[in-house]
Amino acid sequence: MxxxxxxxxxxxxxxxxxxxxxxxxxxxxxxxxxxxxxxxxxxxxxxxxxxxxGFTLEQLGYKQNSDGLTVAVAVDDIESHDSKRPVKPKFKTINKDSQFFYVEGGSLQLLKTHTMKKGLNDRGIDVVPFSKVEKKYLKQVDALLEDAGKQALVNFNQKVDIWNDWAQQHGEEILVKR
Missing domain, CATH: 1.10.287 (Helix Hairpins)
Structure with a gap:
C-alpha cells in the first residue's frame, strides 16, 4: 500500500x-x-x-477515526459468534455532578461521550461541567439526566440479554435485569 x-x-x-x-x-x-x-x-x-x-454513532458501536468510521465491537457480532465471550455488563448510575453539558440551538444538551467533546470544541461550542451550567438552563438538567438514565437502563438490559444467552450456553452467572 x-x-x-x-x-x-x-x-x-x-x-x-x-x-x-x-x-x-x-x-x-x-x-x-x-x-x-x-x-x-x-x-x-x-x-x-x-x-x-437521536443516537450518536458511538452508541451504535462505531468510533471515529481520520479515515471515516470504523466498526467497533457491535452487538450483532457478539450474537453471531457464540465462541466470543461478551463483556459482562455493569450498571453505571448517572451522577449529576460528574456530567458535562453544552448548549446547541438554544437548548441544553448532555454530553453523552467524551469523544464528542473535541468535535464540539472545534465547532466553537463550549462544554461545561454541571457546576458551570448557566442558571437559565438548570431546569433542563433533570429532564436530560432522566432521559439518559432511561437510555442507560435500556442499554444495560439489552447487554444483560446478550450476556445471559451466552452464559446459559457456557455455564456462567446469569444476571438480572433492572
Whole structure:
C-alpha cells in the first residue's frame, strides 16, 4: 500500500509489470474502489438514520477515526459468534455532578461521550461541567439526566440479554435485569 502512495515508486512498478498484470491490478483497484464507495454510501445512511433517531454513532458501536468510521465491537457480532465471550455488563448510575453539558440551538444538551467533546470544541461550542451550567438552563438538567438514565437502563438490559444467552450456553452467572 505504501508503494501506491509514492507516484515515483508507482511509475517504477508499472514499468516492471506486463500489460496483462497492469490490467489485473487496475481491475482489483477498481473493485476495491467500488466496495469503498458502497461502504461510504451505507455509512452515510447509517449516520442519517442514527441522527434521526437521536443516537450518536458511538452508541451504535462505531468510533471515529481520520479515515471515516470504523466498526467497533457491535452487538450483532457478539450474537453471531457464540465462541466470543461478551463483556459482562455493569450498571453505571448517572451522577449529576460528574456530567458535562453544552448548549446547541438554544437548548441544553448532555454530553453523552467524551469523544464528542473535541468535535464540539472545534465547532466553537463550549462544554461545561454541571457546576458551570448557566442558571437559565438548570431546569433542563433533570429532564436530560432522566432521559439518559432511561437510555442507560435500556442499554444495560439489552447487554444483560446478550450476556445471559451466552452464559446459559457456557455455564456462567446469569444476571438480572433492572
Amino acid at each position: 505504501s508503494l501506491l502512495l509514492d507516484k515515483r515508486e508507482l511509475k517504477k512498478a508499472a514499468k516492471e509489470l506486463s500489460v496483462l498484470k497492469l490490467q489485473e491490478v487496475m481491475d482489483v483497484l477498481t473493485s476495491v474502489m467500488e466496495e469503498r464507495q458502497n461502504e461510504s454510501v451505507a455509512l452515510d445512511k447509517v449516520r442519517e438514520f442514527a441522527k434521526a433517531q
